[in-house]
Amino acid sequence: METESTASPPSPPPPTTTSASTEPKLPVCILVLGMAGSGKTTFIQRINAYLHGEQTPPYIVNLDPAVHELPYPCNVDIRDTVNYKQVMKQYRLGPNGAIVTSLNLFSMTIDQLLSILNKNQTKYNYFLFDTPGQIEVFTWSASGTIITETLGATYPTIVVYIMDTPRSSNPITFMSNMLYAVSILYKYRLPFIIVLNKTDIIHHRFALEWMNDFELFQSAIEQEHSYSTDLCRSLSLVLDEFYSNLRCVGFSSMTGDGCKEFFDSINDACHEYEHVYKVEYNKWQEKKLKRENDKHEKDLKRLKEDLNTEQSIISEKRIRYDDIHNDEETDDDDDDDEDKDQDDFDQEDESFKRYLSKHVSNTTAMDT
Numbered sequence: 001m002e003t004e005s006t007a008s009p010p011s012p013p014p015p016t017t018t019s020a021s022t023e024p025k026l027p028v029c030i031l032v033l034g035m036a037g038s039g040k041t042t043f044i045q046r047i048n049a050y051l052h053g054e055q056t057p058p059y060i061v062n063l064d065p066a067v068h069e070l071p072y073p074c075n076v077d078i079r080d081t082v083n084y085k086q087v088m089k090q091y092r093l094g095p096n097g098a099i100v101t102s103l104n105l106f107s108m109t110i111d112q113l114l115s116i117l118n119k120n121q122t123k124y125n126y127f128l129f130d131t132p133g134q135i136e137v138f139t140w141s142a143s144g145t146i147i148t149e150t151l152g153a154t155y156p157t158i159v160v161y162i163m164d165t166p167r168s169s170n171p172i173t174f175m176s177n178m179l180y181a182v183s184i185l186y187k188y189r190l191p192f193i194i195v196l197n198k199t200d201i202i203h204h205r206f207a208l209e210w211m212n213d214f215e216l217f218q219s220a221i222e223q224e225h226s227y228s229t230d231l232c233r234s235l236s237l238v239l240d241e242f243y244s245n246l247r248c249v250g251f252s253s254m255t256g257d258g259c260k261e262f263f264d265s266i267n268d269a270c271h272e273y274e275h276v277y278k279v280e281y282n283k284w285q286e287k288k289l290k291r292e293n294d295k296h297e298k299d300l301k302r303l304k305e306d307l308n309t310e311q312s313i314i315s316e317k318r319i320r321y322d323d324i325h326n327d328e329e330t331d332d333d334d335d336d337d338e339d340k341d342q343d344d345f346d347q348e349d350e351s352f353k354r355y356l357s358k359h360v361s362n363t364t365a366m367d368t
């Protein structure tokens with residue numbers, strides 16, 4: 001699975017510690033998601049270059065089995081574990097089905113990926129994950145959940161949602177993108193950052209204004225004479241709550257604008273991970289453990305009760321068996337006695353007959 005040979009060896013990062021403790025900080029997992037063509041791969045390439053410049057090169061994992069070429073050196077590549085084209089042939093699948101199956105096959109080796117990451121956790125500050133262009137393949141598949149939840153349980157994990165800013169300048173496309181972002185946020189509940197990419201083409205100011213000022217977005221929608229205008233208007237009300245707690249960063253993967261702001265947001269999101277997600281996760285783990293212990297105790301109690309019931313049934317059966325056995329023995333004794341009596345009677349009968357025949361023969365002799 002590991003293809004460490006392709007990546008340049010990292011120079012050791014400066015020893016980082018949490019502000020509260022002297023324990024070494026765990027690397028941050030940055031999971032990059034986004035619609036096809038939003039710029040995920042270019043974004044990772046830019047972040048990789050930036051981090052190399054900061055003398056803290058990241059550890060990169062590619063989770064896209066269908067990608068042709070990667071513009072960055074990658075440490076773990078799904079393509080080394082699963083051959084996407086072979087999967088298509090072997091299972092007679094189309095391209096999307098093959099991507100899902102490849103990811104499912106890869107997620108079966110998640111423990112190996114985790115042990116590789118664990119081995120490298122002291123050498124790196126960041127683990128970057130590139131995901132397939134077909135976003136739903138990752139976000140709504142079992143494998144995506146397994147990978148994300150495993151990472152989230154072990155390392156500070158941040159979901160980064162890349163948005164194509166020029167395409168989102170249309171309010172309806174903007175709304176659709178935001179709804180997708182909300183669905184991912186509520187699915188994983190991990191700290192979340194929206195990267196408004198391609199700001200070299202169009203500045204992301206309009207998006208920030210739409211998010212901050214509801215009226216402004218409403219008037220932008222009014223200008224779109226579409227059948228979905230009414231729906232968008234109502235949905236924007238729902239999204240207002242989501243916008244209030246959202247981290248949003250303008251970024252250009254082409255020029256590298258926004259790198260510093262992005263890493264400021266990552267630090268903020270790590271804080272949220274430690275103080276919100278991790279706390280909730282630990283609580284959930286405790287509850288789960290308690291549920292399992294309760295179930296175990298219940299099963300044990302039931303087993304003991306079953307054993308006691310069985311024991312009493314066995315002893316009852318034994319008593320009944322003994323009773324029957326004793327009765328049989330008594331019957332045998334009676335039979336023996338009867339046999340003896342019969343023998344005695346036969347003997348007496350025999351001797352009486354002998355006496356009689358002797359007496360008769362004596363009488364006949366006297367008469368003659």
Ligand SMILES: Nc1nc2c(ncn2[C@@H]2O[C@H](COP(=O)(O)OP(=O)(O)OP(=O)(O)O)[C@@H](O)[C@H]2O)c(=O)[nH]1
Pocket residue numbers: 034035036037038039040041042043131132133134197198199200201251252253254255
């Ligand atoms: N101008 C500009 N173009 C960009 C930027 N980021 C990405 N692109 C271009 O957008 C196109 C798609 O970029 P990718 O990085 O391949 O996007 P992706 O999301 O990884 O694509 P898939 O994995 O196929 O879904 C490419 O032509 C990039 O050059 C950016 O910040 N500015």
